[in-house]
Amino acid sequence: MKSVYSWMDERLDITPLWRDIADHEVPEHVNPAHHFSAFVYCFGGLTFFVTVIQILSGMFLTMYYVPDIINAHSSVDYLQNKVAFGDIVRGMHHWGASLVIVMMFLHTLRVFFTGSYKAPREMNWVIGMLIFMVMLGLGFTGYLLPWDNKAYFATKVGIQIAETAPVIGAYIKEFLQGGPVVGAQTLTRFFAIHVFFLPAVMLALLGGHFFMIRKQGISGPL
Amino acid sequence: MSDGIAKGHDQHTEQSNHKKEMSRRQFLTYTLGATGGFLAAGITIPMIRFAVDPLLEKGEATDFVKVTEVSKLTTTPIEIRFQVNQVDGWVESNPELIAWLRKDEAGNVTALSPVCKHLGCTVNFVSTDNKYECPCHGAQYTNEGKNLKVAPLPLDEYSVKVDNGSVYLGQIIPNHLTSK
Amino acid sequence: MASSHNKDEKIIYVGDSRVPQKNHESVPRDYMAYPGKSEVFIPNFLLKEWMVASVFMVGFLVLILVDPAPLGEIADPTNAQFIPMPDWYFLFLYQMLKYPYLANKFVVFGTIVIPTIAFGALTLAPFLDTGKERRFYKRPISTGLMLLSIAAIIFLTNVSWMHYEEELEAKGLKPEKHATGGGKKKEEKMGVMAKDHPGFAVFKKATCVSCHGADMKGMSAAGIPALLGVGDKLDQAAIMNIIKNGSENKKMSAQYDSNINNGITPDEMNQLAEWLSKQKKTP
Numbered sequence: 001m002k003s004v005y006s007w008m009d010e011r012l013d014i015t016p017l018w019r020d021i022a023d024h025e026v027p028e029h030v031n032p033a034h035h036f037s038a039f040v041y042c043f044g045g046l047t048f049f050v051t052v053i054q055i056l057s058g059m060f061l062t063m064y065y066v067p068d069i070i071n072a073h074s075s076v077d078y079l080q081n082k083v084a085f086g087d088i089v090r091g092m093h094h095w096g097a098s099l100v101i102v103m104m105f106l107h108t109l110r111v112f113f114t115g116s117y118k119a120p121r122e123m124n125w126v127i128g129m130l131i132f133m134v135m136l137g138l139g140f141t142g143y144l145l146p147w148d149n150k151a152y153f154a155t156k157v158g159i160q161i162a163e164t165a166p167v168i169g170a171y172i173k174e175f176l177q178g179g180p181v182v183g184a185q186t187l188t189r190f191f192a193i194h195v196f197f198l199p200a201v202m203l204a205l206l207g208g209h210f211f212m213i214r215k216q217g218i219s220g221p222l
Numbered sequence: 223m224s225d226g227i228a229k230g231h232d233q234h235t236e237q238s239n240h241k242k243e244m245s246r247r248q249f250l251t252y253t254l255g256a257t258g259g260f261l262a263a264g265i266t267i268p269m270i271r272f273a274v275d276p277l278l279e280k281g282e283a284t285d286f287v288k289v290t291e292v293s294k295l296t297t298t299p300i301e302i303r304f305q306v307n308q309v310d311g312w313v314e315s316n317p318e319l320i321a322w323l324r325k326d327e328a329g330n331v332t333a334l335s336p337v338c339k340h341l342g343c344t345v346n347f348v349s350t351d352n353k354y355e356c357p358c359h360g361a362q363y364t365n366e367g368k369n370l371k372v373a374p375l376p377l378d379e380y381s382v383k384v385d386n387g388s389v390y391l392g393q394i395i396p397n398h399l400t401s402k
Numbered sequence: 403m404a405s406s407h408n409k410d411e412k413i414i415y416v417g418d419s420r421v422p423q424k425n426h427e428s429v430p431r432d433y434m435a436y437p438g439k440s441e442v443f444i445p446n447f448l449l450k451e452w453m454v455a456s457v458f459m460v461g462f463l464v465l466i467l468v469d470p471a472p473l474g475e476i477a478d479p480t481n482a483q484f485i486p487m488p489d490w491y492f493l494f495l496y497q498m499l500k501y502p503y504l505a506n507k508f509v510v511f512g513t514i515v516i517p518t519i520a521f522g523a524l525t526l527a528p529f530l531d532t533g534k535e536r537r538f539y540k541r542p543i544s545t546g547l548m549l550l551s552i553a554a555i556i557f558l559t560n561v562s563w564m565h566y567e568e569e570l571e572a573k574g575l576k577p578e579k580h581a582t583g584g585g586k587k588k589e590e591k592m593g594v595m596a597k598d599h600p601g602f603a604v605f606k607k608a609t610c611v612s613c614h615g616a617d618m619k620g621m622s623a624a625g626i627p628a629l630l631g632v633g634d635k636l637d638q639a640a641i642m643n644i645i646k647n648g649s650e651n652k653k654m655s656a657q658y659d660s661n662i663n664n665g666i667t668p669d670e671m672n673q674l675a676e677w678l679s680k681q682k683k684t685p
Contacts, residue, residue, distance in 0.1 A: 022444040033450055034439065042454050049455050053265055053462075060269040064311070073476040074312035080473060082311075084275045087470045088268040088463075094471035099462065101491045112527070112548055115536030122528035129525040136491070143489050149578060152477030153486035161499070164513040181479075222537050247445070254445040257452040264459050 021214070029221035041218075043107035050100040051206070055199065057092040065145070067191035069184045072147040097139055104132055116219040124212040127205055134202045141194035147187060155190070156182050286383050286390035290323065292331060293387065299324040299334070299347045299354075299365055304391065321380055321391055322347055322354070324365065332366070333380040335394050340373040366399045474578030485569050494555045497562035520551065601677020604670045608661050613654075618681070626653075631681055638679040645675060 009015050028034045030041040064079035064086075066072060079086045108128065111117055117125035144155040159182060163173040178185030289304045299322040308315050321333040336345045336354070343358035353370070354363040354377065362370040367377035379399065381392035441447055478484075488496050495517060498504050504512030523530065531544045538545045570577065596602065606616065610629075618629040632641065646658040661671065 022442075024443050025440040026443050026447040027440045031439075031441065031447065031450065032454070039454070042451065045451050046455065046458055049458065050462075056265060056269060060272055063273055069477070071312060073473075076473055078312040079272075080471065083272055084278070085268040085272040086275075088466055089272045091466035091469075091471045092265075092268070092462075095462065095465055095469075098490070109548075109552075113538040113545070115538065115541070117528045118531070118534070118536060119528070125528050126525055129521070133521070139489055139491065146473055147477050148474035149477055149481060149484045150472075150474050150487065152479065153484055154488045157486045157496075158488060158492075161513045164509045166510060166514070219536070250445040250449055254449045254452065257449060257456055261452060261455055261459060264456075264463060 024214075027218065027221070030218055040106075040110045043103050043110055047100060047103040047107050048206075050096050050103055051202075053092055054096045054100060057089050057096065058195070058199075060089055061093055062195065067145065067188050069147055069187055072145065072187060076146045097142060100135060101139065104135060108132065114219065114222060121212070121216055121219065124209060124216070127208050127212070131202060131205045131209065134198050134205065138194060138198050138202070141190040141198065144187060144190045145194065152182065155186065159186075286381075286392045288388050288390050289321065289333075290389050291387055292325065292384055292389055295323055295325040295331060295389070297324055297326065297365075298349055298352075301336075301347070302333075320344070323389065326366075331382050331384055331389055332399060333382050333389075333391050334367045334397075335378040335380060337378065338373060339369065339375040339377060345377070367397050368399075470580075472577075472579045474580075483573060483575065485566065485573070485575070487566055490559065490563075493562040494558035497558040497565075500562075500565075523547075596677060596680045599673070599677045599680065600670070601673040601675075601680075604666060604674040605677065607664075608666060608674060609657050609664070610674075629678065629681060633679045633682040636679065638675050641678045642672070642675040645671065 030038050032038045032042065061079065064075055064083060066075045076090070080090045081087070111125065111128070140155075140158060144151045159173055159176050162176060163169045165172060176186070176189065178189040285307070287304055287306055289302050294300075302321050302323050303318050304321065305316045305318050308317055320336050322336055323331060323333045325331055334354075337343075338345050338356040338358065338361050340356065340359055340361045343356050345354045345356045345361070345363065347353075347365070348355050352365055354365070354367070355361070356373070359372050361372035363373065363377050364370060367379060369376050376397040376399075378394050379397050381395050383390040383392065487493075498516065499509065499512040501512070502508075504516070527544070531541060533541060535541055605611065613626050614629050636644070644654065645661075646656055648654050648656045658671065662668065
């Protein structure tokens with residue numbers, strides 16, 4: 001183990017990469033062990049934790065799910081009720097979707113009320129807001145996928161709302177819907193956006209978010 | 223002399239302090255590993271069980287399907303197509319299966335699956351040769367399904383039930399005719 | 403250089419921009435900027451974070467076990483009874499559209515203008531609130547706006563949810579939580595029974611078809627029931643009674659006389675009723 005590591009380190013010089021993450025010091029004012037009120041600084045980490053759960057459970061759900069209006073509902077029904085632990089994995093994804101919004105909202109409020117978005121951390125706040133919007137997009141597109149009544153009608157209304165935008169509204173509607181009605185083509189579209197496009201954007205944004213935190217450090221005590 | 227003892231004592235405490243520091247760090251590292259393991263297990267165990275469920279699911283014995291009457295069979299195999307009810311996850315279908323049925327000299331009904339044991343092509347019975355022949359790589363089997371050429375194993379057969387003059391076929395099992 | 407067999411000698415890539423030639427001393431960086439105790443990220447601080455995460459995860463798993471994810475009936479675009487509801491975190495936006503000046507002619511205010519201003523302002527907060535002061539009680543404007551927004555979000559979400567529950571109650575509906583597994587399949591298999599019965603021919607020329615349809619599926623949106631499986635609920639006499647006198651809820655008027663006038667004999671009407679009573683879900 002050790003010799004494999006040193007063999008790689010000799011060639012790639014990887015020690016500084018992880019030492020940089022591992023050895024940085026965390027100040028007292030964000031440490032709940034010193035001040036209990038510092039638990040508000042945990043919300044960001046918990047948001048990331050739920051995000052990881054979402055990514056994993058989502059990957060596993062696609063082993064059974066099909067984005068097709070004839071089979072989508074029965075495949076969800078099957079994976080939830082017939083496959084062992086299916087109710088837990090789908091439950092994780094369903095409740096995690098709500099929890100990630102809650103945690104992100106609390107994290108945003110913490111950053112807002114501690115004024116941590118101020119210089120020099122403006123860019124990270126903007127990226128954080130973009131992550132927020134991507135998350136809302138993931139929530140909106142994921143809501144349709146089980147193809148039950150709730151999903152169908154909420155999406156129909158959502159697309160109608162998008163249509164009210166001046167000038168581009170009709171194009172947005174057409175783009176989201178993919179066809180003349182909310183149907184087969186809408187479902188495949190939402191699936192692609194939910195599973196490939198938005199997660200890719202989100203991972204990029206998360207990378208930027210974490211890079212900046214590490215680079216700029218946590219904002220100081222009030 | 224006393225200086226030396228004091229010095230030695232100092233060194234000793236320093237060392238034990240150092241040791242203590244190390245073990246504290248190590249303790250934290252182990253605890254961290256355990257907590258991380260707990261987190262990872264709590265999240266991934268349900269998912270992994272979910273993913274491998276098909277492996278652990280017990281195969282249900284297929285129902286016997288009535289395909290023909292005993293009186294219609296001879297010692298020469300005939301091809302019979304029949305439908306079975308197949309539930310594949312959330313998809314329920316009625317795929318068509320093929321069986322070659324014959325009655326041997328003692329009147330026992332046997333049903334062979336025409337899937338070649340070489341590479342899975344569909345074999346045909348050639349009555350002039352009294353052999354099953356595979357169109358792909360020329361595998362040959364006897365009318366009991368014994369492998370003569372190319373194929374490594376005899377043809378599989380269906381489990382057969384004869385009731386009141388009717389023939390019922392069940393699931394596919396390895397050939398037991400040729401071992402006799 | 404590469405041929406050197408000295409193990410202690412580090413390989414140095416010269417002229418390769420990807421690997422900077424640097425002598426790293428892997429010494430933890432100081433957090434001297436902050437007075438007070440700081441601690442190293444791994445393992446000390448991360449352990450605390452993961453402890454919090456463990457507690458959080460246990461709570462999360464308990465929630466999942468207690469309340470399984472809902473799955474309603476398969477989407478049915480003709481279902482006019484269903485009350486559309488977005489996920490809870492969109493409710494406040496959805497509720498806004500129910501107020502005058504934010505709906506109908508002015509809907510663009512509710513759907514585009516206000517959300518854009520709100521999210522835009524929030525996104526650009528660091529450029530709008532440029533003061534050095536970080537404590538929230540020393541920046542009354544931004545704090546006040548934020549508190550106001552939070553109050554508005556909570557209020558709107560609550561109103562929306564109350565309204566939804568009232569609507570459900572008024573319509574006598576319950577939110578669909580779990581699909582009734584086999585129900586859908588049974589309905590698919592259910593078809594018109596006993597097609598060789600003379601009553602079927604009568605059905606096709608009688609007035610029934612115009613509302614209940616040739617496939618006997620009715621029109622659920624208009625409140626016209628399907629006749630498939632009607633024999634499970636009503637017998638021949640009860641069906642005849644409805645044909646002669648109309649349905650109890652007065653939606654269907656008496657049909658007997660008009661059919662007789664159209665040249666259908668009373669015998670045929672009896673055959674029709676008899677045939678309808680044979681329409682059962684389970685043969």
